[in-house]
Amino acid sequence: MSRLLPIFGLALVLAIGPGAQALAASHGDKANARVEAERKEKDKNQRKKDKAFNRDIQYRHAIGPDVLPLGPFTISLYIDGRLTEHRVKVALQAIDTAKKTELENAKTQLYGIVYPLCLKLFEKGRPTSSDVLAFKAQVEKNVSTRFKDTIKGVYIESLL
Structure with missing residues (x-):
């Protein structure tokens, strides 16, 4: 074994x-x-x-490179007794770089123009496409009134 x-x-x-x-x-x-x-x-x-x-x-x-972003703006409103929160980023396109610099230096004034219009945009809740187009036209009109011949277009970067 x-x-x-x-x-x-x-x-x-x-x-x-x-x-x-x-x-x-x-x-x-x-x-x-x-x-x-x-x-x-x-x-x-x-x-x-x-x-x-x-x-x-x-x-x-x-x-284009002559875009000045504004925001994001946070909007908190009570609509029909419910708290709603929204965010919007707006971009302004200047005619040229010199005008963009002028707008950048007056950014606080631009916030004073754009923010109340953002509040108005969300007064009734989620905006429709016609509300957004009216908002863009109103921003362009108000900024053009304050800053002559500086703005080429208004764009919404994001809308939440």
Whole structure:
């Protein structure tokens, strides 16, 4: 029996050897799969960030470099006994860079013109497209009254 013991031990080691190797390989495969999934998730998130960044760049190029952003304005109003909160960002496009600089220097005055009109925009709740067009026309009229020949257009960057 003492002679057979090493043979049984050797047979046992040979039987377990490939199984242990397969077990280690399966753990390695799981780790590789997890790392691969994390890498794909990072790539996906980066593509989303790149897309949002490119959309912002395209917006700026479409309107032009002479854009003066105003806001975001946060409007909190009680409408029919319920508190509603809205956010709006407005952009004014100047005729040229010198006019944009003039508008930037008078930004406080522009806030005084635009903010009351933003309040009026949300008086009845969520504005309709005709309300937004009337708002833009009124902002353009009021800013043109105060600053002659400086504004080319009024844009709404975001309306939440």
